[in-house]
Amino acid sequence: MTTESTVLISLRQVTKTYRKNGREFHALRDCSFDVMKNEFLVIVGPTGCGKSTLLNLMAGLDFPTSGTILLEGEPVTGPGADRGVIFQEYALLPWRSVLKNVELGFEFRKNPVSRSEREAEAMKYLDMVGLGYAVKKHPGELSGGMKRRASLAMILAIKPVILLMDGAFNALDSKTKMTMHQEITRIWETEKNTVVFVTSDLDEAVKLADRIVVLNREGSIEAVLQNELPRPRLGSAARDLDFHHRFIEFRETVMNVIKKDAGLRTCAIS
């Protein structure tokens, strides 16, 4: 898929340990992988395996206990507008209208952006996520799907080089989720940004990913799988029988990798 592969983020032997009640436990162990420019990377794994931790480290909201994370060759020292994060719980400011929320990123800039310019830019991204009709609404008046769209527009407006999405479409009904998959794929294809997407939904992973990183219960990488399924994978393309076979086949592969991890655990216990 990628014609030229430049490394955007590179993780080397990243380990993260937390102390809880005086006991140390590993959220991540020795994780090493690269995120390529323009790729759609999905991280899957069982709940509590450190997926979100991994994303927080890339965002610079937290720091590894050992190991290095490089962004375009430079170590990550903190959060920045080059990495847009979409959190599991949406983070819209409830006292601002949808439009004003999307404008927020411009207000944080060092060089002030004029009001009309801010509005025009914000509108562009709200139209992009299909929320142009609800700009005057407040977050309290939005449905779950609309909130996701609004947070997406909010993050896209800061023009991040990389989008870090943490369970961004969890807790959406299946129809809304499907639409959001189409939207994010379309936006990723047109805006040409890089996406790191964390989920525990395998269907979602296979639909979206160029590559899938499978984390195991120990917080280390079980496998990195290349997704050879052709795009487009959504909408009418998904109804093709041959495509469908290959889709299920690849999902099985991913599933088996995850099961292997789970199986090992059961053997160890019995």
Add this chain to the structure above:
Amino acid sequence: MAKQNDTRQKNSTGLMALVADRSFYVLGVILFMIVWQIAASLKLFGADFSEAFSPLAAILALIEMIKNGELLHHALPSLRRVLVSLSLAVVVALPIGVLVGYFRRIEQLTYVVFQFMRMISPLAWMPIAIIIFGVGDVSVVFLLWLVAIWPLILNTSHGAGRVSPLWVNMAKTMGALDMGILRKVIIPAAVPDMLTGLRLAVGVSWIILVPAEMLGVSDGLGYFILDTRDRFRYDQLMATIMVIGMIGYLLDSANRWLISKFSWKI
């Protein structure tokens, strides 16, 4: 046309229902007045004073006070004192409240002192206020300020303290620096609590105003209470009490309106 008539009918019945519903508030006031008047007519407040203590006498005295300008002469200084002290309290308390709410260490440093200070009636400081500021306006404003800052500080810090870490993280990932986070996230998030603090501050200030104005100033509603007593004008005294209650009610209503304007749902 028929349909239009129909909706109009519906609207008018809706309005009627609303008026009927709200009329119970007015009814409560009227019933209170009637009970009060009956009690006065039965001489329940003593044979000599009951007539002067009746609502009818109070209303007549009120009209007299409006006509001869006494009401404005005393209500305006009272309002001025409350507004000046509240403004000074807001200026001091809001920044302190934000700092206390946002920085855990500052909260710990100030917690005991603030909780301790807030429980002291400002009237206890009265002799000290008079020693420092002398008898007069400044002492009254100081006492009112002292009572208003605590609800403002404590509510603001509560608001600033419960700002969702998610909002702060989001702002950080959008490139916000500390000042930006403070201005765009923390302060706006604390506004509803600041307004609740303001409402409480207005309430206690108005209550403390009356005794504070009994301490040597020569105008204001508190002063006028003593003045009517000395002149044996108990009807005017009752009228002044009515005015104090009414202004307090209006100030509180204004605050409630402000809170409803700025409240947001999560």
